[in-house]
Structure formats: C-alpha cells, structure tokens
Amino acid sequence: PSILPTKILETHNPTKAPTSTPSTLPSILPTKIPETNTPSKTPTSAPSALPSILPSISKKDMFIKKYKSVNKKHKDVTKVKPLFKVYIFDEKKSSLKNVDIVIAWNTTMANGKVKNGTSKPSTTKGKAGIATIKLPTQKKSTVMSVRPIYISRSGYQYNKKLNKKYDRCRLFTPKCPFVTLSFQD
Numbered sequence: 001p002s003i004l005p006t007k008i009l010e011t012h013n014p015t016k017a018p019t020s021t022p023s024t025l026p027s028i029l030p031t032k033i034p035e036t037n038t039p040s041k042t043p044t045s046a047p048s049a050l051p052s053i054l055p056s057i058s059k060k061d062m063f064i065k066k067y068k069s070v071n072k073k074h075k076d077v078t079k080v081k082p083l084f085k086v087y088i089f090d091e092k093k094s095s096l097k098n099v100d101i102v103i104a105w106n107t108t109m110a111n112g113k114v115k116n117g118t119s120k121p122s123t124t125k126g127k128a129g130i131a132t133i134k135l136p137t138q139k140k141s142t143v144m145s146v147r148p149i150y151i152s153r154s155g156y157q158y159n160k161k162l163n164k165k166y167d168r169c170r171l172f173t174p175k176c177p178f179v180t181l182s183f184q185d
Contacts, residue, residue, distance in 0.1 A: 059155060061091040062099065063162035064148070064171055065129075069181045074137055080183045082135040084146055088124050090156065095129030102150040103133050107142050118149065140183050147178040 065087040072081040088099045100123050106116035115136075122131040138144060151158040160173050169175040 059157040061159040061162055062088055062096055062151070062153065062156040063091075063159050064151075064164060065089040065093075065095075066164050067171070067179060069179075071183055079137050079139055081137050082144065082181060082183060084119075084133045084135055084181070086124075086131045086133065086148070088129045088131065088151070091159075091162070095124075095127060096153060096156070097124055097126070097129060099124040099129070099131065099151060099153040099156070101131045101133065101148060103135075103146050104149045105135055105144055105146045107138065107144045110139075110141065121150075135181075138183050142183055144181045144183070145178040146181060147172055 067087065068085040070083040070085065072083060074081050084103060086101055086103075088096045088101070090096050100121050102121050103119040104116070105119065106114060108114050117136065119133045119135060122133045124131045135144065135146070148158075161170065163171040163173065165171075166176065166179075171179065
C-alpha cells in the first residue's frame, strides 16, 4: 500500500556545502575492562541484537470512495468559487471522520500561463466522511487539475489502490493521477 508523505513541502539545496567538517569525539568508554577479583554484574560483551520493545501495529486502509465538484456563485458572473468534496472510507466501506486532506491544483490560463498551488488542510466531517476543500476563484472558462498530496488519520494508511474507479482506472493512481474540473455553466 502506498502512503502519502507527511510533509507537504520540503526544500533541498544540493549546492550549499557544509561550512565545517564534523569533529571526532573522544570515546568515554574504556577500551579494556580492568581485571578484579570481585565478580562483575556488568556484562563484558554487548548483545548482538536488541529485542524490539515496540509492538507491530497494523494500520487499517482508507481510500477515496468518490469526489464531487461544486461551483459556488461569485459576485462576478464570469467567475466561480470551486469546492472539491472528497469522501473517505475505510476498508469495511464505512465513512471516516477526522481524516486530514490537502489537495494540489493547477490551471492553465487563456494566455498560456500556468498557476498552481495547494489547498489549506481540510478534515472529513459528518456521517458521510466528507472533506470540503475550497479552491481559488476561477473564470468560468478555466479548467483545473486536482490531486491529493496528503491524506492522513491516526491508525490508518491511505491505499490509493482501493480508490473508486472512473473511466476504467482508479482515481489518483499512476494511470489516473489527477481529476480535471471544468467550470462551465
């Protein structure tokens, strides 16, 4: 199962070199245990592997059951305020509350310029497990592509292989990496 990263944005600058080299710290452990006539309670060798004290926790799968695009009216009749609703369910096909979701979006303007960004985090609510994501105001002639970049809930893992099938492929998988929204009347 695939798990989306917990960080939304991470920067890395490979050209920035370290300003100093690491120093070597002197060892505080003796290299030889002194011999004495009294028995030692300290083991003379370390165990080869420490036993795991953490229990293995298996997470339940969650997935996108469906989505819905809603165009709210804008005071400028040539524009809309798009909403993207995502329905999250667990492996037993029950809706899930308290799932955090972030959506990445991009649009190509009439002049060819591409705009992109990410939504503010949204959380699923109610019995239906719906997260409503507000997207930026768009002209009605605009087409927008959206895709989830973060889906998380404690005790669960996002499994995109369980997502709803549309047009013979599962949503937000390599074959269908995004959904295209159109804002025509």
